[in-house]
Amino acid sequence: MTQRFAETHRDTLRKIFVYLCVFSVHLCVPTLKAQSAEATMQKQGLVDVQKVDPSILVELKYSTTDNFVGKDVYGELTRAYMQPMAAQKLAEASKYLQAHHPDLRLLVYDAARPRSAQWNLWNALPDLPEKERRKYVADPREGSIHNYGCAVDLTVATKDGKPLDMGTKYDFFGELAYPSREDELLKAGKLTQKQIDNRLILRTAMRQGGFSSIEYEWWHFNALSREKAKMAFRIVD
Numbered sequence: 001m002t003q004r005f006a007e008t009h010r011d012t013l014r015k016i017f018v019y020l021c022v023f024s025v026h027l028c029v030p031t032l033k034a035q036s037a038e039a040t041m042q043k044q045g046l047v048d049v050q051k052v053d054p055s056i057l058v059e060l061k062y063s064t065t066d067n068f069v070g071k072d073v074y075g076e077l078t079r080a081y082m083q084p085m086a087a088q089k090l091a092e093a094s095k096y097l098q099a100h101h102p103d104l105r106l107l108v109y110d111a112a113r114p115r116s117a118q119w120n121l122w123n124a125l126p127d128l129p130e131k132e133r134r135k136y137v138a139d140p141r142e143g144s145i146h147n148y149g150c151a152v153d154l155t156v157a158t159k160d161g162k163p164l165d166m167g168t169k170y171d172f173f174g175e176l177a178y179p180s181r182e183d184e185l186l187k188a189g190k191l192t193q194k195q196i197d198n199r200l201i202l203r204t205a206m207r208q209g210g211f212s213s214i215e216y217e218w219w220h221f222n223a224l225s226r227e228k229a230k231m232a233f234r235i236v237d
Contacts, residue, residue: 037077037114041236046081046112046149053091055098056080057107057161061153061170062117068171069124073117080111083149083233086223090152093209097156101201107157109170109219112149115140115237135216136173145222147236148229152211153219156202166202167195170219179203180215 049056058080062073082090094106118140125133138144145151153170157163167185168177175181176190179199185191199218206213211221224232 037074038079038081040114041081041112041149044149044234044236045084046236047084047087049080049082049087049090049108049111052084052087053094055105056090056094057105057157059107059109059161060111061109062113062121068173069121073120080108080152081149082111082152083223086150086152089210089223091209093205093211096208097201097205100205101156103159104156104164104201105159105161106154106205107161107163108152108154110146110153111151112236113144113146115143115147115235118144118147136171143226143230143235145224145226145229148224148226148233149236150224150229150233151220151222153217154202154206154221155219156198156205164198164201165195166198166218167191168218177218178216179213179218 050058058078060074060078060080061067062069063075063078065072067073090106090108097104097106118138121137122133122140125137128136130139138146140147146153155163155166155170168174176185178185182191182196182199186193186196202218203213206221211223212225214220214222
């Protein structure tokens with residue numbers, strides 16, 4: 001009976017088998033991509049920042065839809081990786097922050113970024129002139145400091161993860177996010193003193209850890225210059 005049934009419905013069974021195989025592969029793809037991204041970073045010597053300092057909070061914005069692309073760019077990758085020297089600097093910044101503000105924590109929004117994701121971010125701004133686009137997203141052909149695992153985007157939050165008011169959201173494109181314009185924006189009433197004070201808490205801690213800030217984004221900090229990162233490390237692809 002079983003053999004006769006199999007012979008009669010051989011084509012149908014074959015189709016079901018193929019469907020199940022394809023379906024199972026699709027289920028595994030996100031996990032494989034995540035494992036591949038993490039494995040690549042680990043192979044290149046990058047470390048999970050929360051293993052260096054478990055008190056650091058992490059919410060990778062490009063693993064969510066809460067970013068300027070409006071899409072999940074990283075997939076299942078939700079851990080923040082950096083070069084060991086950069087992760088150690090971040091731990092020093094975290095230590096300084098907690099020593100001076102015990103109820104506050106660093107909250108990481110982005111760290112090491114695969115170049116494939118860099119292309120996605122670059123291509124998400126097709127209407128901006130290239131000079132303007134370079135303010136916010138490094139050209140993937142040259143590589144971002146994020147691509148070398150030597151940059152971090154972050155804010156300051158309460159222990160339970162509520163970010164302090166910095167005057168703009170993360171990845172805000174415009175002068176309100178420019179550290180270089182804060183005095184002017186305060187006088188114009190576009191930023192409050194409290195918002196600037198919160199930014200200073202972040203900048204002070206990060207500088208104490210050995211990071212440098214940039215002109216256009218209050219959330220972005222570099223552990224090394226692009227030139228030094230290129231000499232010391234390889235891009236994460």
